[in-house]
Amino acid sequence: PWSAEHRLGTDQIGRDVLTRLIYGARNTIGIAFVTTALAFAIGVSLGLIAAINRAWLDQVISRGVDVLMAIPSLIFALMLLSIFGSSALSLILIIAVLDSTRVFRLTRSVAVGVVVMDYVEAAQLRGEGLGWIMRREILPNILPPLVAEFGLRFCFVFLTIAALSFLGVGIQPPTADWGTMVRETANLIQFARFDLKAGLTPLMPAAAIALLTVAVNFVVDWFLHKTSGLRDEH
Known part of the structure; x- marks a missing residue:
């Protein structure tokens, strides 16, 4: 039960729910952030290369x-995690590669319109290298949509990790994780008619997942509004 010692009660084996929520936030959010950053490193790099080199390399990367993208991400991730194991490293690498495909699509689509600009052609005529052109000429001009996509992609990665943990192939016990906490305490819902607080225990990590997702989306909407050049009319 909830008490002064256990503010949100304990789970089915007596572990403090509030403590596990706090540690679960560090694990779930930390792994989701690292995974999203790696997905962007892969997707943005390949997208810029494909946009600059519109020949056979673009076709090879795009077809791959x-x-x-033709395979459902969650099913593909479940299959790969079953093969390679459910370690944190496997989780990060597999989800990062799968999500980098979406980042690649966005990067390539916005970079294609920048590559044809005069200043990019001038840099190519000066003999600047591919890395310099990507870093100094193209990337700064496509940064706002990429930053917004980073926030949205973080939400998708976060929800994917929580879903995989709920299914038992994500972050493994005894490591605290919000998705795992929902799965482990789901049976307590049936005791809600006897003790309402006990029935609310599995809803705590579920509410934390929902609140974080909504909060990140609000931040992304605010950033898009600020970078779009639009002003509120009063």
């Missing part, structure tokens, strides 16, 4: 991305 099409193949990966």
